[in-house]
Amino acid sequence: MKFKAPAFLMALALVAPLALAAKADSPALPAAATADQVTTSKLVYGLLSDSRYAYRPRALDEATSKDVFKRYLETLDGGKQYFTQADVARFAPFEANISSAIRGGELEPAFQVFAVYKQRVGERVAYARKLLKQEPDFTTDERFEYDRKKVPWAASSAELDELWRKSVKNDWLRLKLAGKKPDDIRKTLDKRYATLEKSVNELKGEDVFQFFMNSYTSAVDPHTDYFTPRTAENFNQAMSLSLEGIGAQLQRQDDVVVIREIIAGGPAAVDGTLKPGDRIVGVGQGKSGLVEDVIGWRIDDVVAKIRGAKDTQVKLEFIPAAEGADGKHHTLVLTRQKVRLAEQAAKGETMTIPAANGEPARKIGVIKLPTFYQDFEGRRRNAADYASATRDVAKLLAGFKNDKLDGVVLDLRNNGGGSLDEAIELTGLFIEQGPVVQVRESGGRVTVNSDRNQGVAWDGPLAVLINRGSASASEIFAGAIQDYGRGLVIGETSFGKGTVQNIVDLDRWPSGETQRFGQVKLTIAQFFRISGSSTQHKGVVPDLAFPASVDATEFGESTYDNALPWTRIAAVPHTQYGNFAPLLPKLETRHDTRIATDKEFQWWNEDVQQFRTEAAKKYISLNEATRRAERERQDTQRKERQVQRKELGLALDPLADDSSDDGLTGNERDIVKDAAREKAAEKRPDPLLRESASILADAVNLLANDRPLSAQVLPQSTGAGRWAD
Template structure:
């Protein structure tokens, strides 16, 4: 199939979460042991798609070898930490190793559901054991330790070995709460509820959850970025890409049996109602201005969301308990008219950093644009190509404001940006270059297409830097790589993720032409992309011009950690303008950077914390000795106070979370939702030494090139076009 037949091209990371962690309670959940007729059809459709070279970039025959791989990945999805199944269970499952291929091809999914049925039993048994342990006291004076990283550990031999693993896990949970100041009776209540919720969650999983997990064991065996979405998860994915939905504009979170409001979208219907607030708990939902109310206590959060979402201009009624009232507090009601809600919190945002004047150098104002994803409203673009949500359109407006404000340079902050729309990556690059190729795309048959920015002119022709880290992937790497290949700007930070493949959303209902979604969608790898200079970002990522200390070990996170990722390769370069060559400038910038960060306390603290974190993570265990753990906690507390005092002495901005930075031993659903939401907001205001230093490096480049005309002519030979850094 030709690439042009895929209008929606995606470049993004997809994280596969163990099924147990996706579990959410539902008062009337369907039994998870029964595959449906639609699932059988879906399985056959996905098989046909992934085994056909007209669609898949790297199709794999569904034979016994792949069947064994699917089997292994399915077990990992269910029990990646090897805390439920025993080696005896795995031995009993052994005949299924070569039956997974037949199950997928035929749509006879019983093997997957049989394994899941045992998994559910083992969860019940483990939870019962953990809850029984809470009746005793623990001795934390020994030299035991909890080895939490069990991914590469062998399967426990039997239930007795699992008992030992779970005893240490429970001890660690208990010790965390004890160190946070909790009393034994409170610890018992908290952990008993935590383990009971785990049992209930897994026990109430629906058939569609099991099916999605099994099919993703198959898709991930093809390549790391091919995924299956049920109709419900496909809808959520598309909404996240468009940054909009039709509903009331509230983010929900489950706490015990209730659904609470975690966040209210500013300007959305819930906000404009003036009644709902963070922490309110929803107990019933009704459709329209009148009629019956449906009790949603104990429901899964996605089922409650489905009740609240709806078409624009329709009404929904919510019965809720106010946050300040107890669980038995008086109920209140509100009628809200649904509207299209824009998720502004996930959109591109701008700020300005002032870099102080130096010796003989002026103060510099550096504009920063933070882009969390390359989002685009695909459906909105089809309906109206002149008015749709788009990262590029948003950033063009921010750049126009920067020009009005007279900033000296711009930093594009793409840290943790896992990608998104290929079109957006190309069009965003076009805001900084005056026409030309941006990325090369090679299909499975070997045909290479060059995707270019065809619009003349630029939105920003001045100094530019791109800030990346290990979490910058795919579309982020296309943009950063193109800026680097053109010599259009500096790339600063860490080597990026290394994802160099292109995905497309394939609607499985397109062939049966269903009126309503039944079979879901597949995010399918259809091509590999290459930089205009010919190299791939696959595995290698984008290497920064100015490097910061590595925060995440490349052996633990990145494309190279996938056992079936495509290898690195290279194709021919395509002609493109070389606006600049920063190589002669880099030694001067690195020297200034090194000299500055020596005296930058925030940067040094960050480097110290990263080194400590990596050292602790490399151990893959924590001590269960209370004295050792308390000494470490005291060290952290002393360090926190010392740093805060030093901030005051140096006139630095205080860390708003300095008084709330130690481990409280709780999970997200166990904390006070109002306080936790406020804490998230404060986290956005924490000092960001890496962003500040990136702005300083860009200011250095402006100053050095402005002072050294000979160097400027060498670095920026195309100084009359985009990339004009010095007057």
């Protein structure tokens, strides 16, 4: 049966979540795949090996089998801290039979490898906990080399013992430097290592199956992924910025699920009973439903019980944070509703760039867009209120226009992508009708995707701020703005992801089935800028560059060993709104002059260089005196900077009093305090954003005051808008 792909295409985010969901009393891990998983394996193979579906299909030959085997071991033990060379040698027969295993769904060896992994985790954890009996000696000059990507597998258990000894020593030292006493350190680390083992023991067969299938999909293409039905649901909710539930962000701590944050506008917020820090210990369905004890459950299983169809009821049994872990149990019934996840939606603010050198003050609007989201199901139903990045940005632009702002900066830093349709439509807010991106399918056919909506939402000065984390749909948008000469692109060279993915629902094949087989996010095409250049590998190069915060050899498309190569195709005709080349030298001169006295920008640059220097070492000292001196240097630097902020009249850093490292992991911290710290971090001074707004203000002023330059940069015949006053 020939599969018909859904109509929508996606320039998707870079990383898909793994589903780790199991109850504490779950049965033993199965030794083989279920019937549904056997069918799924065959379906995934059919997709990835057929050029009708995959942009770059890969035959499941001997070379691919070796690659899948390598990736599966990396998925389980990427740090090479559990398996030995002898273990890997034992797995050799599985490596030789991977092709037949995937084609026929004969996946018993994948479960057998995982069983050995599970055993090795238990052994390593037991050894680590044993080491806690005696405090390490921190007077030696040992160092812990944490980057183990390229090291060989350990030759023996003794070699792993030495690795773990240093790892435990580092964990202990971090807590000691944070002021913890030996008994508290032992207690914290013992619980940490026990939790590690428990998390592996709680994994179910569906998790192991997903690990293995993604080892296969990633061998074909770095952006092709397999989703189990539950993972697919979570992915689709993230893309739509909505879910049906009570409106609370949950986090597991120890054996209990705790409320981290109440989402504004959701049922929990409207009711007002639940507070951050409250512990959920039981869940029931309906007002009179039996409450199940959920202590010890994995968080995904608890979430699955709490979520449900709109207008249905869920009963929660909880312990208020103020009453402690052994407090009285309370009961609350909430009616589920559709909850908008506004935290990831577009947000706007206004920055004032003060008058200087005889030039007027400028008001610059800033729009922060974390992802190119779209509620695909809502759009298919033609719902009036479906979530859309373009719709939200258009509303913000209308407000900026009414306020008569001088320019807009669209902040796409760390925006990993999203809907291709949204990238096209968002571009249309700034240009008249015209091509936005070219899409080449596996057979070579090229389709030009265009903005077909008349008019623009913002015709004034525009800048796009990007960094290495800006990928896919972000690169489509930034590249189009740059090719049209519609605005300035500022920041770092982007990620370099130039491929298009489609969500393929595997349950569409066996018609009429319920959700049993999951979905595949499949690479089906490559996109090209209207200039003909691909962003693949090379990314979008900014017009004005900030110092690189991340080494391109460590992060970006070029770090994938099987990424598509860069190439180009023919350009397509398009309007040229402006040519900023004559303006750039003047902007760079002003930028350099300004940052020479901009303390916050200098501090940021210093921190970046220090981070890159430390990261390049790939090891950390285990000598207490050395580490303490470094910690004191950082603490002193942070305090001195805060003093200088006060003296210079700069905004204070809300995290200036935080210790540089508390030695704890995320689920060991006080959840309420950690959530508050996360919120405070959003309010830290952002010198890069402020400098981007200043650069845009410079451009407005230069073009307003220099008519010959304005005529060079913005030919009036192109309808360039209000760039020049």
